[in-house]
Amino acid sequence: MAGVRASFGVTGDDAWLWGWDATPAIVSVHADDRGEAHIWRRPGGGSLVHETARFRPWALLATLDDLEASGVPFAHVDNAAEGPPVGSPDIAVQTLRGPGALRHIVSATRWRTLEAAVCRGASQRLGRRLTRLQQLPPGERHVLPPDEQYLVATGRTYFRDLTFAQLHRLQFDLETTGLDPTQHRIFLIAVRAPDGRVRCLEATGDDDAAEVALLRRFVKVVRALDPDVIENHNLHGFDLPFVRTRAKRLGVPLHLGRLDGVPLLERAAQRGARSERDTERRVRVVIPGRECIDTLDAVRRYDFAVRELPGHGLKAVARHFGLAGPDRERIPGDRIHAVWRTDPDRVRRYATADVVEVEGLARLLGGAAFALARMAPRRYERLADAGPATGVIDPMLVRAYVHAGHALPAHEEGDGTVHVGAALHLFTAGVATRVVKADVASLYPSLMRAFRIGPRRDALGALLFLVDRLVDQRLDAKARGRAAPPGSDERFTLEAVSAAMKLLVNSAYGYLAAGGGLTRFADVHAANEVTRRGRETLHVMCRELAARGTTLVEADTDGVFFAVPEHWTEADERRVVAEVDALLPPLVRLEFDGRYAAMLSHEPKNYALRAYDGTLTLRGVAFRSSRAEPFGEQFLREAIAHLLAGDVAAVRAAYLRTVDALHAGAVPTVHVAARVRLRKSPDAYARVRATRREFPYEAMLAAGRDDWEAWQRVRVYRTPTGGAVIDEIDGDVDAAHDPRDYDRAYYIALLRRTFVTRLARAFTPDDFARVFADPGQLPLFDSDLASVRPVATAIPEAWAALQ
């Protein structure tokens, strides 16, 4: 199944990583059941080239019994991609080497031919009528979508020799009268052209005719600009399904793609919108010839690793990354249409900001998917929303096996062995000073490489091979990226490649551990061996660090926090890390990751760090949570800063100040309010109100508001008589609205109950009671606090386990 074999730079085993066909600058692929592939290329970033090619649709089968039983003739060949010799039957079979169950590549001129033949035989064998190959038992077939059949068979990938900047990318954003395309209309579409120009297409009225005209213009504009990529935030969850439904209802043909006469198509996608036909199915819209990229996917993929975004909405993310200008127009979602009627310019500015920010966001976070598309045999848009293990590594392994002429194992359920994860130890709770963090970068892939732990059924050793190559090539890409001029295309590309490779390397273990037969080569025993070695490594790190005079605080998976003696210098700290590093297996490198003046260790994975320059870092749900009332978070930050600076009197002062401020109503209203999302409509809540009252809705009603929309986000807070509400615009509130009518006693109690308690580990029970005694209680003098010192408490079980 070699297809066009390499006669160019990419040869040999690198084919497993990069494919083997050097065709440059593919920007989109569309293939169909009839064996026709359309390839759009943009060589050198210049003008677009549209090529068509024939390919033989193919599938992997475990048995030829069905084909034989069907009576349909077929020929054995050496290469199913090339097909049978002249005069032979249309159906060709290439039999693969090795122990895997899926050992026959069956191909034909058209998909229907091979599907019909196999299904005829299989229907007899299984005693039920089969019409689709997918109806065969899962272990007996592997069927790819046509685009992927084409890419695997040819060894082609997207974007060879092309930079991200050379892609023609268009962003569009709908403004609608509401969220439901069966009830609401589109009245404006902002379009940002690949050259950066933005225009707003607008409906000239609020009837069908005006919307029809708008949709027609939109189609015309997109076709004229002819972008390779279409981007927006929640493109697949909102804009594309919305525009499709509107077009259907209004009878407007939506020929947005590059193939004349081919309308929008669908593909199954776990995170797609519900299909209109079958609400069980989730689908995403496909525009043949263009790649539809949703920046929400990129944001989720980013935050999955980093966990620092306040939310995943466009406005919040754009602000977080500094993509939003200071005068960014903001309008609450449910007011956009009303504003449009009175101040259309405002809506134009708003929509324009949206597409401009989406462009920036796509560039900022889209590099990894772009680079993945150069490696894996899938469409760019699919790689942008795929999970790295099942969505990227698995297809690469399938391509490697097929290319090597090796049979693939079928998916296999585990044998019931449970997967055991990483180690997590809390050695010390409370306040520690002179703290060092040391960790092993990429612990699991390093262990896989060091001890050659790979899937048992991976006869070719392809996964370990890929990890080895990815680690090497990533180091190379990183180094070259650093050498490239800042801001250059080359640097962007190399950094993107490096990011993509890191993603893959770190997913290799997840690939092994994926349960329930998720990945083809999943192997719980191998995964357990990786985590066992990981726990062992962590144990060695802890034991050896402790043996060198440090005090362990917390150890988690691949990293350790430990405190060092008073007189140690940074050089001493680095020395012990290096000493322990020398005891670890080859390829497993313990690195010095940071040093801190003090640490509050609350619970596993919940701690605060004070750097030597005073910078405070809070980690874990105990210290940061989107739902927490801001006054409480502010108090915690302040109190912990003083605590870690060793100033207990200031901790008490912060407490007293907060209590006083609440008592006097000096805390701004918005600082006591919690963010909530109203999911129930007023009617829906009215129906359940008798049986169960929920505070946010009660607050709305108490405020005399019974007209909210489901999904609306508001801030709510307690008043002495019930609740009250503050409106939110893209995560912000109107600062001028500040009635200070909150229930002061309630919030003082809340301060104690949920925030002060998070400092309990820092003191002995007596001292804790002293530091946080009620202001109105016994008079308390500074001298009472002078003797109070933050404490650290050893957790005996954790230390005992070290032996």
Next chain:
DNA sequence: TTGTCGCGGGG
């Protein structure tokens, strides 16, 4: 109370 499901986003 406990377990399961679905959400996160878009106007």
Next chain:
DNA sequence: GTGTACGCGACAA
């Protein structure tokens, strides 16, 4: 035409 996780709230049992 498969398949991310994590924490949380809603709902059913």
